[in-house]
Amino acid sequence: MIDSPQHITLELREWIVAQAASGQPPQTMVESMVASGWREDVALAALQKVLSEYLAREAARAEEDELPLAVPVPEPALAESPLYLEAGDRRVHVLQAMLDPRLVVFGNLLGDDECDALIAAARPRMARSLTVATQEHGEAPNDDRTSRGMFFERGENELVARIEARIARLVNWPVENGEGLQILRYPPGAEYKPHYDYFDPDEPGTAAILKRGGQRVATLVIYLSEPEKGGGTTFPNVHLEVAPKRGNAVFFSYERPHPSTYTLHGGAPVIAGEKWIATKWLREREFT
Numbered sequence: 001m002i003d004s005p006q007h008i009t010l011e012l013r014e015w016i017v018a019q020a021a022s023g024q025p026p027q028t029m030v031e032s033m034v035a036s037g038w039r040e041d042v043a044l045a046a047l048q049k050v051l052s053e054y055l056a057r058e059a060a061r062a063e064e065d066e067l068p069l070a071v072p073v074p075e076p077a078l079a080e081s082p083l084y085l086e087a088g089d090r091r092v093h094v095l096q097a098m099l100d101p102r103l104v105v106f107g108n109l110l111g112d113d114e115c116d117a118l119i120a121a122a123r124p125r126m127a128r129s130l131t132v133a134t135q136e137h138g139e140a141p142n143d144d145r146t147s148r149g150m151f152f153e154r155g156e157n158e159l160v161a162r163i164e165a166r167i168a169r170l171v172n173w174p175v176e177n178g179e180g181l182q183i184l185r186y187p188p189g190a191e192y193k194p195h196y197d198y199f200d201p202d203e204p205g206t207a208a209i210l211k212r213g214g215q216r217v218a219t220l221v222i223y224l225s226e227p228e229k230g231g232g233t234t235f236p237n238v239h240l241e242v243a244p245k246r247g248n249a250v251f252f253s254y255e256r257p258h259p260s261t262y263t264l265h266g267g268a269p270v271i272a273g274e275k276w277i278a279t280k281w282l283r284e285r286e287f288t
């Protein structure tokens with residue numbers, strides 16, 4: 001009989017897993033181990049340790065298997081932690097970066113004149129916001145979103161085309177993969193409840209939506225006007241709130257359409273003043 005706690009060798013681990021997989025009851029395994037010199041209490045403890053670790057690993061693997069496949073996503077060139085990024089015609093400030101979720105806060109993405117010009121061009125075309133309704137075909141008003149909005153066509157005018165080219169350079173993603181710029185206006189009290197921007201793979205309408213360029217893989221929310229209070233962009237999974245500072249933007253990407261990306265986000269209620277944003281959604285492929 002050996003008194004000291006016995007080491008669980010790789011061979012023993014494999015033997016235990018093989019025995020368990022072939023349906024051997026634990027008691028039989030303990031008896032075999034005791035027969036080959038193990039103390040019964042030590043054998044039991046070893047068995048419990050190996051099997052619980054094995055089951056935990058299997059459970060993790062099963063969960064991993066169920067995740068939708070990861071795909072390439074837009075990514076700004078931040079490997080060397082630059083303070084600024086040259087985005088063609090403008091030097092954009094890198095204010096904050098997070099890895100999980102992948103999220104970057106940019107400053108100076110748009111000038112005040114560009115913000116004003118976007119608002120002026122959008123204002124006469126605003127209607128009650130629509131979100132893409134995956135339950136049916138087409139778009140429908142959404143009670144979770146109390147803002148008003150409109151879409152520009154991609155490259156619709158010089159200003160829009162210039163901003164789109166800048167964004168493409170900034171996040172290294174083709175202009176063609178972008179949806180048209182969306183403008184939203186939130187008066188006091190308006191909000192956008194937490195949601196994901198990708199299309200839910202389990203919804204029946206999603207297959208049709210994906211034909212126009214695949215999944216959304218990243219979002220850029222650009223702040224065009226500053227509310228005095230409220231109106232931040234919130235990321236409840238990581239308890240983060242991005243301040244809606246004019247000309248700044250928050251970028252986040254999601255390599256699979258799954259909550260494990262931690263990209264749940266919303267527009268907090270505007271308490272005072274008015275919030276205007278431009279949202280750019282980026283697809284996997286050319287958006288048609």
Ligand SMILES: O=C(O)CCC(=O)C(=O)O
Nearest residue numbers: 192221232233266267279
């Ligand atoms: O209003 C915000 O800050 C967030 C907007 C948003 O989530 C979106 O446009 O998809």
Ligand SMILES: [Fe+2]
Nearest residue numbers: 195196197265
């Ligand atoms: Fe969103």
